[in-house]
Amino acid sequence: MKLQKIIKRLQELHPKEIDLSLDRTKNLLEKLGNPQDQINCISVVGTNGKFSTIQALYAILKEANYKCNIYTSPHIQNINERFVFNNKTLTDDELSNLFSEIEEINDETQITFFEILTVAYLHYAKKYTENINLIESGLFHRFDATNILKKNLASIVTTIGLDHLDWLPKEDQTVEKIIFEKTSTLLNSKIIVAKQSSKEINRSIEKTIQDNTSKKIIFNKNYSFILKENDFFYFEDEFGGLKLPKPNLPGEFQLENVSTAIATVRQLTDYNITDEHIKSGITKIESIARLQELKSGNLKDLAKNNLLFVDGSHNPLGAKVLNEYLQSLNCKKHIILGMMANKAHNEYMNYFKDIKSLTTIDIPNQPNAIKGNELKEKIKNFKDIKYQNSVENAIRSIDLQENDIILITGSLYLAGEVLNLN
Numbered sequence: 001m002k003l004q005k006i007i008k009r010l011q012e013l014h015p016k017e018i019d020l021s022l023d024r025t026k027n028l029l030e031k032l033g034n035p036q037d038q039i040n041c042i043s044v045v046g047t048n049g050k051f052s053t054i055q056a057l058y059a060i061l062k063e064a065n066y067k068c069n070i071y072t073s074p075h076i077q078n079i080n081e082r083f084v085f086n087n088k089t090l091t092d093d094e095l096s097n098l099f100s101e102i103e104e105i106n107d108e109t110q111i112t113f114f115e116i117l118t119v120a121y122l123h124y125a126k127k128y129t130e131n132i133n134l135i136e137s138g139l140f141h142r143f144d145a146t147n148i149l150k151k152n153l154a155s156i157v158t159t160i161g162l163d164h165l166d167w168l169p170k171e172d173q174t175v176e177k178i179i180f181e182k183t184s185t186l187l188n189s190k191i192i193v194a195k196q197s198s199k200e201i202n203r204s205i206e207k208t209i210q211d212n213t214s215k216k217i218i219f220n221k222n223y224s225f226i227l228k229e230n231d232f233f234y235f236e237d238e239f240g241g242l243k244l245p246k247p248n249l250p251g252e253f254q255l256e257n258v259s260t261a262i263a264t265v266r267q268l269t270d271y272n273i274t275d276e277h278i279k280s281g282i283t284k285i286e287s288i289a290r291l292q293e294l295k296s297g298n299l300k301d302l303a304k305n306n307l308l309f310v311d312g313s314h315n316p317l318g319a320k321v322l323n324e325y326l327q328s329l330n331c332k333k334h335i336i337l338g339m340m341a342n343k344a345h346n347e348y349m350n351y352f353k354d355i356k357s358l359t360t361i362d363i364p365n366q367p368n369a370i371k372g373n374e375l376k377e378k379i380k381n382f383k384d385i386k387y388q389n390s391v392e393n394a395i396r397s398i399d400l401q402e403n404d405i406i407l408i409t410g411s412l413y414l415a416g417e418v419l420n421l422n
Contacts, residue, residue: 021143
């Protein structure tokens with residue numbers, strides 16, 4: 001209760017949820033002695049795959065006995081998830097004390113919620129100056145609160161695509177503009193660029209970072225991977241080749257995120273990270289709401305013997321890789337869909353092929369979500385589409401046959417509600 005009261009006060013410090021600027025963040029950090037200048041960071045920018053890439057990095061670094069601090073957003077089930085220090089999530093009491101300290105120093109100065117969370121993270125990270133900080137950029141990057149570092153160990157660019165277009169002027173709602181926002185102010189260290197969805201996006205990223213003096217490690221130029229039979233894949237970069245077990249994450253697209261993490265840790269030449277640490281680490285990745293199978297729980301009971309997955313993807317690029325995974329399965333697929341109002345609803349669903357049924361639902365506790373019955377009317381090109389007012393009723397309404405699977409998708413906020421219900 002104490003934590004929730006503090007969070008409510010912090011959310012009311014600025015009239016806007018997002019106000020793209022760095023001044024407020026820099027001013028508060030200066031009052032705290034600029035803790036961001038005293039920590040070791042790997043920065044992660046992009047549209048999709050940031051969380052999975054961070055979790056793969058984390059798993060490998062833990063195997064090598066390195067301690068990590070992790071800052072991600074948004075959270076799925078509780079805000080504590082965003083604050084990992086020394087390989088442990090902060091408790092409610094620890095987080096309350098941290099927020100109270102920052103709130104007092106801020107002294108009711110106007111600042112957005114994300115900005116003050118970022119400042120709180122950086123202030124606490126100063127306690128662990130030897131740890132590696134894995135920091136996920138928020139909206140875009142250029143004016144994001146995380147873009148206040150003067151140095152870092154590396155910058156990772158995950159897959160980039162169209163998302164959050166409502167925060168750009170109409171004339172700037174292009175993937176080229178998003179690439180500029182995400183990559184034009186990367187620090188001079190090492191830049192690892194993940195596999196992208198098209199050659200055009202690759203070229204645009206390389207053009208944007210061409211004047212950056214960082215060492216650049218680009219997929220298919222400086223590192224690559226090939227999926228082999230018998231449950232292994234082959235990774236290769238300037239340091240040589242590695243025969244690796246398949247990661248414990250379903251979906252071939254996750255190999256892209258894991259390979260990006262491997263390419264990154266192999267560039268950390270001042271750290272002792274061996275091939276064995278990589279081989280073991282990628283089989284122990286913890287990832288929630290990213291093609292996560294629910295193997296037990298209340299919702300799983302409703303699905304009975306059928307496989308039940310939840311995935312927080314919410315943009316066309318996410319839908320594309322999800323569909324590729326579904327197409328690899330020889331079974332009938334049922335989708336339960338809930339989305340936020342500002343997303344590209346038809347563009348998201350147009351990527352899914354050979355879907356047996358589609359059920360739209362309301363996302364509980366999210367006033368900015370589109371109502372499920374409105375979403376149903378917006379979605380085109382699906383014959384068997386219906387609306388249910390809850391996840392439970394949606395699962396019950398599906399005519400499940402043996403070996404069918406259910407995928408609940410469309411929003412990270414929905415994924416959080418699903419995990420809480422389960």
